[in-house]
Amino acid sequence: MSRPRPLKITRWGAVAAQATMAAAVAAALPAQAAPNYPVTPTQRDTARQVAQAGVPLSELAPDAPESHVVKRGDTLWDISKLFLKSPWRWPELWGMNLDQIRNPHLIFPGQVLVLVKRDGRAMLQVGQSVSADPPVERLSPRVRSELLDNGAIASIPLHLIGPFLNEAVVFETNELELAPRIVATQEGRVLLSRGETAYVMGDLGGAREFRLFREPQPVRDPETREILGYEARYVGTADYVRPGEERLGADGKPRAVPATFVVTTIRMEAGVGDRLSPVPQRELTAYAPHAPAVPVEGRIASLYGDALSAGQNQIVALNKGRRDGLERGHVLALWRAGRADFDTTSGKKTPIQLPDERHGLLFVFRVFERVSYALIVNVKDPVVPGDRFTSP
Structure with missing residues (x-):
């Protein structure tokens, strides 16, 4: 039987041990000074040592298993719930260090995860038994998750937040007031569905794929009532078909001809007045749960x-x-x-x-x-x- 694929660690860095950073800062400072005090090299060293040491046994779940075989659909959060009282503390459980930045460990369905307990602390390792009798069965990867391109499991259930990565948008100013807008619809329809035509006026800026938004609403701070930004309600997406132009009308005066778009996806039916914003590059971050470095x-x-x-x-x-x-x-x-x-x-x-x-x-x-x-x-x-x- 082939050996399990080794654990691959990429890009975790200054925040990998942040689950313990706040504790390190709080321990070194008076409580009232901690929130605004900078993190010193000494405190970073403390956090590194804590993170590399694993978690105290008191942080383990009461029924934490000795091992777990990764299954298709598992996430690091799911797995950590098996072992920890606080699953977001999984970087400590893995013994992360400050040279391993942001991306989680890459583990795959079929791998065996083993809980190692030593000197009052615990750490999770891949394909290594805590004892030779009985040995832990070692499995090679057989099924690959569809959540990440390389087959690794995700740190959290990405399907829960995936739809909102482009839909949930806060604009710093009410910039959509000046954005391209739907000015007319196919055959004068009141509402547009997928595959139907929309006519758009405004500066497209060279983009070809756009999100559609309804009138933005201010997001206010519940305490100060300050406007923090403008949240626009997501309508769907539309693709550019042909440009607008300027023509002479029957009266000899110039008239603007809108650009033509086709509605490609719909969250709600589109209509005249909806605004367009270019589709940004998709964020494919492998999210790594961790606590803020300072109190928030x-x-x-x-x-x-x-x-x-x-x-x-x-x-x-x-x-x-x-x-x-x-x-x-x-x-x-x-x-x-x-x-x-x-x-x-x-x-x-x-x-x-x-x-x-x-x-x-x-x-x-x-x-x-x-x-x-x-x-x-x-x-x-x-x-x-x-x-x-x-x-x-």
């Missing part, structure tokens, strides 16, 4: 779509973005606000405020300057705008 706190700015509340596997917009230190792959804790109540045990009715309770996790997958989009990985209660999130 913010609020849910809005829910994606028309829902009044959101649950597991739904998308929310956060009031923090690139300028606040958020990046793709960050894992954040969701908090349920404590309700106002009364203490009646002393014979008086004294107003009290119950504490907030942690009740879920967010996974950040798109980051703009002042806004980010996150997937609700798990949650106990419905999420609404204004709910709080923090570092996990």
Whole structure:
């Protein structure tokens, strides 16, 4: 039987140990100074040593198996849930170091993952048994995942966020007001479906594939009411067919002839007034869950779509973005606000405020300057705008 394909590690770097970085910073500083204090070389060395050492045995799930054979459809998050209480801490479980940047380990269906326990810590390895008796069966890869081009399994379920990589867009300004727009439809139809023709006016800038958006709405900070950006509702896509031109009308005056487009995909029916924005290059990042390097706190700015509340596997917009230190792959804790109540045990009715309770996790997958989009990985209660999130 052939040997298992070796574990391949590519591009993880300064953030691979970020799941432990916050702890290293907090341990070295007074609590009030930690959020804004720079990460020093000494603290980076501490984080490197912690990450390379694996996780404490106390972080293992109570029923963590001794080994696991990777199956088609597995993700690193799924596998880590088998072994860890907090699955987003899988970089520590793998013994990542700061020279291995951002991309997760590449593992394949059919490989055997073995939990190695040593000196009070645990680490996951590929194809290596913790003891020779009985040996762990070694399997060569037989089935390849379709989630990544090279057959490796993904770090998270990409099908949950894939549709939103081009659809969930926040514009820094209301730039769609000046974007190309549909000015007329095939045979004067009110709404357009896939395969139908749209006539477009505006500067196309040389692009040939466009996304269609409805009128953008401002995304406001729930606390300050500051406009953080403009979220445009995604309609679909359209492809360029032929350019516009200028012709002389019957009255001898010049008239503009719109460019011709065909609607290629539809999330909702398109219509006159919808705006066009070029389709960006597809982001094929292998997302690696990790905690922010420094403490982060913010609020849910809005829910994606028309829902009044959101649950597991739904998308929310956060009031923090690139300028606040958020990046793709960050894992954040969701908090349920404590309700106002009364203490009646002393014979008086004294107003009290119950504490907030942690009740879920967010996974950040798109980051703009002042806004980010996150997937609700798990949650106990419905999420609404204004709910709080923090570092996990």
